[in-house]
Amino acid sequence: MNASATLGKDLTGLEHMTPDQIRLILDTAEPFKEVSERPIKKVPALRGKTIVNLFFEASTRTRVSFEFAEKRLSADTVNVAATGSSVSKGETLVDTARNLEAMRIDMVVIRHPSSGAAEFLGNRIASNVINAGDGKHEHPTQALLDLLTIRDKHGKIEGLKVCLVGDVLHSRVARSNLWGLTKLGAEVAVCGPWTLLPRGIADLGVKVFGRIEEAIEWADVLNVLRLQLERMEKGFIPSVREYYRVFGVTPERLERSPRPITIMHPGPMNRGVEIDSRVADGPHSVILDQVTNGVAVRMAVLYLLAGGRAELADAAKRGAE
Amino acid sequence: MTRPILLQGGHVIDPSRDLDGAADVLIQDGKIASVGRGLTAPDGALVRNVKGKVVTPGLVDLHVHLREPGNEDEETVASGARAAAAGGFTAICAMPNTDPVTDNQAAVGFIVRQSDRAGLARVHPIGAVSIGQKGERLAEFGEMVSAGAVAVSDDGKPVVSSHLMRTALEYARTFNVPVADHCEEPTLAAGGVMHEGLVSTRLGLKGIPAAAEEIIVARDVLLAELAGGHVHLCHMSARGSVAIIREAKERGIRVTAEVTPHHLTLTDYACEEYDTHAKMNPPLREAADVAALRGALKDGVIDCIASDHAPHAYDEKEAAFDDAPFGVVGLETAFAVAHTELVESGLFTLPELIRRMSTEPARVFHLGGGTLALGAVADVAVFDASAKWAVDPTAFHSKSRNTPFAGRALTGRAVLTIVAGEIVHDLDHSGTR
Numbered sequence: 001m002n003a004s005a006t007l008g009k010d011l012t013g014l015e016h017m018t019p020d021q022i023r024l025i026l027d028t029a030e031p032f033k034e035v036s037e038r039p040i041k042k043v044p045a046l047r048g049k050t051i052v053n054l055f056f057e058a059s060t061r062t063r064v065s066f067e068f069a070e071k072r073l074s075a076d077t078v079n080v081a082a083t084g085s086s087v088s089k090g091e092t093l094v095d096t097a098r099n100l101e102a103m104r105i106d107m108v109v110i111r112h113p114s115s116g117a118a119e120f121l122g123n124r125i126a127s128n129v130i131n132a133g134d135g136k137h138e139h140p141t142q143a144l145l146d147l148l149t150i151r152d153k154h155g156k157i158e159g160l161k162v163c164l165v166g167d168v169l170h171s172r173v174a175r176s177n178l179w180g181l182t183k184l185g186a187e188v189a190v191c192g193p194w195t196l197l198p199r200g201i202a203d204l205g206v207k208v209f210g211r212i213e214e215a216i217e218w219a220d221v222l223n224v225l226r227l228q229l230e231r232m233e234k235g236f237i238p239s240v241r242e243y244y245r246v247f248g249v250t251p252e253r254l255e256r257s258p259r260p261i262t263i264m265h266p267g268p269m270n271r272g273v274e275i276d277s278r279v280a281d282g283p284h285s286v287i288l289d290q291v292t293n294g295v296a297v298r299m300a301v302l303y304l305l306a307g308g309r310a311e312l313a314d315a316a317k318r319g320a321e
Numbered sequence: 322m323t324r325p326i327l328l329q330g331g332h333v334i335d336p337s338r339d340l341d342g343a344a345d346v347l348i349q350d351g352k353i354a355s356v357g358r359g360l361t362a363p364d365g366a367l368v369r370n371v372k373g374k375v376v377t378p379g380l381v382d383l384h385v386h387l388r389e390p391g392n393e394d395e396e397t398v399a400s401g402a403r404a405a406a407a408g409g410f411t412a413i414c415a416m417p418n419t420d421p422v423t424d425n426q427a428a429v430g431f432i433v434r435q436s437d438r439a440g441l442a443r444v445h446p447i448g449a450v451s452i453g454q455k456g457e458r459l460a461e462f463g464e465m466v467s468a469g470a471v472a473v474s475d476d477g478k479p480v481v482s483s484h485l486m487r488t489a490l491e492y493a494r495t496f497n498v499p500v501a502d503h504c505e506e507p508t509l510a511a512g513g514v515m516h517e518g519l520v521s522t523r524l525g526l527k528g529i530p531a532a533a534e535e536i537i538v539a540r541d542v543l544l545a546e547l548a549g550g551h552v553h554l555c556h557m558s559a560r561g562s563v564a565i566i567r568e569a570k571e572r573g574i575r576v577t578a579e580v581t582p583h584h585l586t587l588t589d590y591a592c593e594e595y596d597t598h599a600k601m602n603p604p605l606r607e608a609a610d611v612a613a614l615r616g617a618l619k620d621g622v623i624d625c626i627a628s629d630h631a632p633h634a635y636d637e638k639e640a641a642f643d644d645a646p647f648g649v650v651g652l653e654t655a656f657a658v659a660h661t662e663l664v665e666s667g668l669f670t671l672p673e674l675i676r677r678m679s680t681e682p683a684r685v686f687h688l689g690g691g692t693l694a695l696g697a698v699a700d701v702a703v704f705d706a707s708a709k710w711a712v713d714p715t716a717f718h719s720k721s722r723n724t725p726f727a728g729r730a731l732t733g734r735a736v737l738t739i740v741a742g743e744i745v746h747d748l749d750h751s752g753t754r
Contacts, residue, residue: 137525
């Protein structure tokens with residue numbers, strides 16, 4: 001336990017967090033894992049807290065994961081989607097948030113298509129703000145659940161070689177993973193077509209592989225990013241077919257690895273595009289463990305931002321607080 | 322008949338005549354009547370003791386956006402001219418991307434009349450290159466010039482068609498006006514909101530590569546050579562552009578260029594924390610670009626400083642970075658920012674800075690002013706070069722407050738601005754008129 005570390009008001013990204021803060025969240029998630037295994041999946045830790053899930057972009061997995069985390073901590077939650085709300089009538093982000101806050105809420109979980117939107121909101125309202133993905137910037141809870149899953153599988157993060165594969169340019173998951181992994185001592189690489197690797201990425205202290213074969217040769221863990229199919233229409237890659245042939249993670253390619261490689265994917269997957277089904281469903285895939293851990297990590301984040309102390313997480317879980 | 326003014330005991334800097342020393346300046350009938358030591362005031366003259374102050378030709382800004390007609394909540398000709406006067410500017414050139422676009426003689430005449438009504442800094446209209454700035458058909462340069470336009474530009478966007486740019490450069494020769502271009506290759510820049518580099522990668526914001534500017538800079542100098550016209554390159558931001566302009570000037574191509582105070586002093590790191598006041602087009606680039614731009618301004622490859630004063634309403638900038646408009650105001654901070662960063666740091670002498678902010682811009686657009694020569698129009702500024710002040714956007718005369726320099730401690734300030742022999746800004750006495 002890193003009882004000395006605390007989180008600030010908001011969780012907007014991992015770039016400016018300390019390794020101790022990240023470890024605090026991972027450690028706090030451990031006792032919360034068990035809650036989801038119970039017949040009655042509920043503890044009273046956030047009883048009386050009001051949380052708004054403010055989603056300006058479509059999301060199933062992340063929104064549902066947050067909602068389960070909130071409900072299993074006994075918080076009262078409201079979901080607001082951009083379509084059909086005042087947002088679609090031209091209300092600004094800051095007005096939407098201030099109106100919600102005027103109803104005396106405690107936390108906002110926000111997903112927004114603009115990079116920096118979570119930070120923008122956090123600087124303007126008193127409630128805690130949790131970034132559930134902002135543009136191409138960060139998706140911190142996804143990276144945290146990835147870190148927890150790697151730690152579960154390998155027993156450590158430090159010294160592991162983790163490669164992020166695919167559309168790094170447009171990926172907030174990649175950026176958050178990059179910060180979290182490097183802060184906890186992993187070696188990080190990115191691999192993809194040069195059209196989908198951002199300028200200056202090597203200056204952030206990561207290796208760059210232009211070919212998937214090189215990445216497989218090197219890595220202990222492959223985190224395979226979703227290839228958004230609209231990238232093809234915008235001309236970043238010529239075709240999905242060629243992408244699969246050149247960059248697809250296939251059993252044939254993995255067989256050449258000197259060691260078993262842990263396979264991760266943040267979802268939703270395009271089977272047969274960035275990842276072959278035999279890999280996604282194979283023995284080294286931890287893709288569904290990631291989803292399970294997502295709830296525990298988000299419970300930990302909600303709990304800590306609400307003022308909970310790490311050493312009380314066990315007690316909170318038992319309902320004894 | 323206006324009252325004569327005697328500026329007594331000041332330090333006169335007139336780069337047009339390499340003047341840099343103690344002298345009085347006498348202004349009569351709206352003209353410079355005399356510059357020298359121990360001048361006596363004629364009857365009824367207003368005598369101002371400007372000891373310890375610097376007397377220069379008024380500053381000239383080739384690039385401002387005044388939002389009138391169309392967005393008078395953000396700026397008007399009068400409020401922009403007032404902000405200009407407060408910044409030591411006696412003449413500013415208003416870009417035509419108004420609503421409707423200033424693309425005909427009536428629209429140009431409207432700006433001239435609004436400027437005359439305001440009676441502050443002179444506002445020279447710039448006419449559009451193409452009707453509606455649509456990049457299709459040439460606007461009527463001849464009629465716009467006769468109505469008062471001093472240049473043509475589709476600024477805010479580039480002249481995308483190379484054919485149209487060539488035609489504009491050729492056609493403008495008849496009227497001896499420059500074609501000012503906003504250099505941005507649109508397919509490379511599409512969707513970009515800041516400089517493409519390490520910071521944009523970290524922030525997850527779409528970048529605009531320096532090549533988007535450099536490609537059009539290269540095209541424009543080639544077209545200027547082909548057409549024999551005068552191309553003026555707006556707000557240069559990239560070191561690669563500097564190299565192209567340097568080579569073009571060596572080859573004798575008629576090219577001039579400007580750079581803004583913010584591109585001379587800030588880098589893309591100003592966009593950290595998603596500060597929308599650091600969002601401008603072209604974007605703030607890297608330290609090596611800033612160094613190259615400073616060097617180019619020093620040796621004249623870039624001719625002058627222009628503010629690209631671009632007012633925006635508070636609500637527009639109070640938004641996510643992607644959603645905020647490009648642009649910052651600059652008229653009231655331009656001199657002090659440049660003076661603090663370039664002169665106080667020892668890179669430029671004060672006469673060199675005045676040359677780049679007054680004499681040279683006046684020459685580039687063939688305007689009066691930029692000189693204290695005998696008989697020249699009495700557009701004069703007086704600066705307190707040692708005045709220390711902090712930028713307080715709420716004190717701006719501009720209607721907008723969108724500056725990246727809020728709170729910045731600066732040195733140097735306009736204390737007196739005189740246009741055609743009339744005081745239009747007086748910091749110590751009545752303030753700006």
